[in-house]
Amino acid sequence: MHARLSTSSALLATRRDLYRAALGTITVCDALLDADAVGDDMLDNPLFRHAVEVAITTGQPVEETVVARVNATRSGRAAVHAGPIDMPVVSTSDADLRFADVIDALHAGELGFLTRSAPEAFNSACKLLQEGLDLAVRIVPDLVLDLFPHVGLIAMLDGARGNSPVHSGSLREFPGLLLVSRPQSAVDAAEMLLHESAHARLYDMLICHHIMFAGNDGCGPFKPPWRARGTEWPLEQTLAALHAYAILSEFADAGGQSVVEQAGSSSLLPHASVRRNMIGKWVLDRLRHFGPDATDLVSGLVGIEASTRPPPSAPALAVSGRATVVPNLTLRFDEKAPCAVATIPGRPPALYVLGRDSGLVLDFLRREQPLIAAVSELETRRNLRRVDAENALSIILDELQNRSLITLDERVIEPKQ
Secondary structure, three states, X not given: OOOOOOOHHHHHHHHHHHHHHHHHXXXXXXXXXXXXXXXXXXXXXHHHHHHHHHHHHHOXXXXXXXXXXXXXXXXXXXXXXXXXXXXXXXXXXXHHHHOHHHHHHHOOOOOEEOOOOOHHHHHHHHHHHHHHHHHHHHHOHHHHHHHHHHOOEEEEEEHHHOOOOOOEEEOOOOOOEEEEEOOOOHHHHXXXXXXXXXXXXXXXXHHHOOOEOOXXXXXXXXXXXXXXXXXXXXXXXXXXXXXXXXXXXXXXXHHHHHHHHHOOXXXXXXXXXXXXXXXXXXXXXXXXXEOOXXXXXXXXXXXXXXXXXXXXXXOOEEEOOOEEEOOOOEEEOOOOOOEEEEEEOOOOOEEEEEEHHHHHHHHHHOOOOOHHHHHHHHHHHOOOOHHHHHHHHHHHHHHHHHOOOEEEOOOXXXXXX
8 A cells, every 4th residue: 555655664764764863953962962872762752753843843952851751651561562563552650741741732631541550441451452453463464564663652541531532543743652542342443543553654654755745725625525514624634534544444345344343333444435435536636736755655545546747847957046945944964864854843843854966955055055056066066967967956946846945036947048
């Protein structure tokens, strides 16, 4: 389903490199100064990823307390297992305090977490989670290996202490954190975990690939007919729904009628295939509003070869004028590195992985150099012919502008006469 765009292992490596590089653009405590020494376990932790993104957005440093908070999630934690993949479960009795900002983000009032402080209920819920994972491994083993490595932490909501606003959920502010209610059955557990791990993988794809443009104002919302009148989903939310329904549809189809019949009355499994097809048709008709990597992703989700966008034309150019880099952009660029990382504050912040040449040009432009000089820079550093350097710059400027990292003068690029 995702292989045309990226395997799970390749995507994880890129995402870890992205966060490791982002550490070089923010203020961090001494324990994080050597970014290369920061382990994968830290880089995969949703609390750490949240802290890095907050630092990018606000300029606040990543303090020692963040490291301590992450380390506390490793201490005595429970875990469930999806084949060879271990997924930690929040279990300590102080979870309500340590994850208070998660509850705040849910707007969930008195809702808290189910932990070992209620051992019988916690152990029973973990048993059902494990049974759900075992079921998923048995029915869709390849999907499990593709999705669950993107899960950093599972937290169970304790519905006995408040009205949960969600049966399961994922918060963009805490990427890789799966929130699930106490499962009612193995099928219920499998559905929640597959649904939310789909969102975790999609978030990783969104920050590592060019799937969405920075602005999609030209595209109207999707209006799901099964939701309340007036419900509108913007483009990214619509893509997330398509992705989740495609995952659930594969599980339901592979499991057959017996699995669907065991699902609860609120399950999405009986509707997954129809809704995937409906949303998929809508998205296919609007691929022009997505970034170039969306074509491979959507093709895999809907099982139809989507029409691809033609490659940008690269005529010989006469280059003049300047390009303006967006305010507050931070760039981590090293000539020896295979990629560059650009960050822009926001909620959530925007993180962009750029090719080395794109990083070179963006680094050049933020020093307010004229574009004609950027051609010479590419020509010299990459040992290109002049015409090839001009054409390369044309493609790079198109990418940087599509990602809303720069604005161009209207007079900047003109075809040679």
